[in-house]
Amino acid sequence: MGAKVVDMEDFGVVFDIDGVLIRGKQRLKGGKEAVEYCEEYGVPHVFLTNNAMDLESVRADYLSSVLGAEIHANRMICAHTPLNDLPDEVKQGLVLVTGFSTGDVRDILLFKGFKNVHTVHEYAEKRPYLVPNKVRMRRMYSLWPINWSRWS
Structure with missing residues (x-):
């Protein structure tokens, strides 16, 4: 069996970023060359991160600086990118943000048009009867001030 020639319109490349193209602030071997190859030969490609x-x-600017190649934002797919296409009526509902860096994620969601975004600690403070261990929750989230003016 001989090698099959693939038409360039039949495929594209999805580059995972973290641990494939870069690790932290370090460019990994072959990453820049692979991206340049795609650019040179017109291979469709995007960059994916769970960040x-x-x-x-x-993220595109950061990848550009570490990789040493120009990466455009329209080729970047972050964990929240699929939320861009949600209808406006969905963006009106309550969104509860969990995790350690809730402030960053909340700001991104507000930027993307979500209107009612709150962190777990804000939600727990507003509804203490829902939190089984209030002391632990307060201690855990006491570093971040609660902005009550955002609650309607």
Whole structure:
């Protein structure tokens, strides 16, 4: 069996970023060359990360600086990118943000048009009867002030 020639319109490349192209602030071997190959030969490609703490434009700028190649934001897919296409009526509902860097994620969601975004600690403070261990919750989230003016 001979090798099959693939038409360039039949495929594209999805580059995982973290641990494939870069590791932290270090460029990994072959990453820049692979991206340059795609650019040179017109191979469709995008960049994928499960990072949810940066906007696509911020992550693209970071990848550009570490990789040493120009990466456009419209080729960047972050964990929150699929939320861009949600209808406005969905963006009106309550969104509860969990995790350690809730402030960053909340700001990104507000930027993307979500209107009612709150962190777990804000929700727990507003509804203490829902939190089984209030002392632990307060201690855990006491570093971040609660902005009560955002609650309607």
